[in-house]
Amino acid sequence: MSKILIVAEHQGGKLNAATAKCVHCASQISGAEIHIAVFASDPAAVAADAARLAGVSKVITVANPQHANPMAACIAPQLAELAQGYSHVFGPSTTFGKDLMPRVAALLDAPQASDIMAVESATRFRRPIYAGNAIITVEVTPGTQLVATVRTASFDAAQTSTSAAAIEGASPSATLPQHTRFVSVSAARSDRPDLQTAKKVVSGGRALASADNFKILYQLADRMGAAVGASRAAVDAGYAPNDMQVGQTGKIIAPELYMAFGISGAIQHLTGIKDARTIVAINKDPEAPIFEVADYGLVGDLFHVVPELEKLIASNG
Ligand SMILES: Cc1cc2nc3c(=O)[nH]c(=O)nc-3n(C[C@H](O)[C@H](O)[C@H](O)COP(=O)(O)OP(=O)(O)OC[C@H]3O[C@@H](n4cnc5c(N)ncnc54)[C@H](O)[C@@H]3O)c2cc1C
The missing domain is CATH 3.40.50.620 (HUPs)
Structure with a gap:
């Protein structure tokens, strides 16, 4: 047994x-x-x-x-x-x-x-x-x-x-190593849901083009009660902090809803969202690979789509 x-x-x-x-x-x-x-x-x-x-x-x-x-x-x-x-x-x-x-x-x-x-x-x-x-x-x-x-x-x-x-x-007798000791921890703090356990995640890619522009995703996420994620390209460019990275070398997540804004859908990103229940992709390129895995796809400019979505959510209470 x-x-x-x-x-x-x-x-x-x-x-x-x-x-x-x-x-x-x-x-x-x-x-x-x-x-x-x-x-x-x-x-x-x-x-x-x-x-x-x-x-x-x-x-x-x-x-x-x-x-x-x-x-x-x-x-x-x-x-x-x-x-x-x-x-x-x-x-x-x-x-x-x-x-x-x-x-x-x-x-x-x-x-x-x-x-x-x-x-x-x-x-x-x-x-x-x-x-x-x-x-x-x-x-x-x-x-x-x-x-x-x-x-x-x-x-x-x-x-x-x-x-x-x-x-x-239990009291194991194994000697604890002396070469490693705790010094301090610096953890990111956020009032938003935790990315790894959130039911809804709003995520942004290189297309956001700046850390300042990422604010539109934070606003949308707050309206939806969602966590915010990012592609590696967005993280590497400094638009989003490292702990928000989703994918092979970031976080593997399984939310009920994953909304990808301006993310092309590279395999290393998709591996992090494979288990998401519903994937919504917003991309201005109709040939973007993310549309192959998306349940719902919208071809459009995220800078128009995000404010429209926010308005719709606000008007529906
Ligand atoms: C070993 C290894 C590990 C990796 N690990 C990860 C990982 O963990 N996570 C990860 O994400 N990547 C990872 N990558 C990188 C990955 O290969 C891609 O480079 C990255 O995911 C691309 O990010 P992106 O989709 O934001 O950028 P891009 O591929 O540049 O895509 C940007 C997209 O935005 C669209 N767009 C542009 N402007 C707009 C607009 N105004 N409105 C709407 N859409 C727009 C474009 O059409 C394009 O599809 C890894 C790579 C390697 C080699």
Whole structure:
């Protein structure tokens, strides 16, 4: 039987939705026993949230002041120790998981499957390659311990359950490295919805032509209650900050509505929005590749379309 350990991602004492998506992925392995490991200075609140995720039978907490600001270098040796006896070790394919899981795989001398987007069995998984241009099926030899990152955009979050799983404290003996220590974090703050979890995203490309022009997208997004994203060309040109980049080397998102303004639709951008439910493209070039993937396309100048849209939304309350 598969026994799966999932590392919890959390922030500010709250469990990140990425963990619930990993649980959903793990639950697709038939008969799997699913446990969650929480590393924090005070894991109580996060562990309580994790224990209520449907399908989870145990939550293991590691309380350590050094985990107040989670660092992959410190979590990895402890997670590798806890992972003994598990057939699979899962983490989200987020910045946190991408930093942590390869270290765990190296410490366990185990293979890693990155970016799992579908589960075929306990040993066969599908994942994107070539910037999402092709899907590969990977298989691990039965009996081999597997470390994996889960493409969170490909899975819904596990439901919460009325009953809670057992919560157990653990004290791994692994020595924490001294070469890495937390200094500070500089995180962008925004009152808008978080780009990675927003239901609606309004995104702009090179066509915006300046940071100042991007303001029209911020206004539209605020009217719609949407997050704002950008293409790499827009980020590289300094029109939008780096944390807004959507795509292969930016954020992989799965909103219900994605509106692309002046974005051509390069494959590296499309890989970030593959799982968006409805894609609306506004581009003045009718041959732009984005129209091949868009559910709705509008050929037009974004500098006319955006104010018109805003007016329409305002007049409809
Ligand atoms: C290894 C690698 C990784 C990459 N990772 C990413 C990534 O994560 N994300 C990403 O986005 N890109 C990524 N790229 C870059 C990608 O290949 C494209 O260069 C980039 O997505 C193009 O951005 P864009 O669509 O804004 O610009 P362009 O391709 O220049 O397109 C601008 C579009 O705006 C339209 N337009 C111009 N004026 C107007 C107007 N007034 N109204 C309406 N439409 C207008 C044009 O017709 C055109 O289609 C990566 C590239 C590489 C090589």
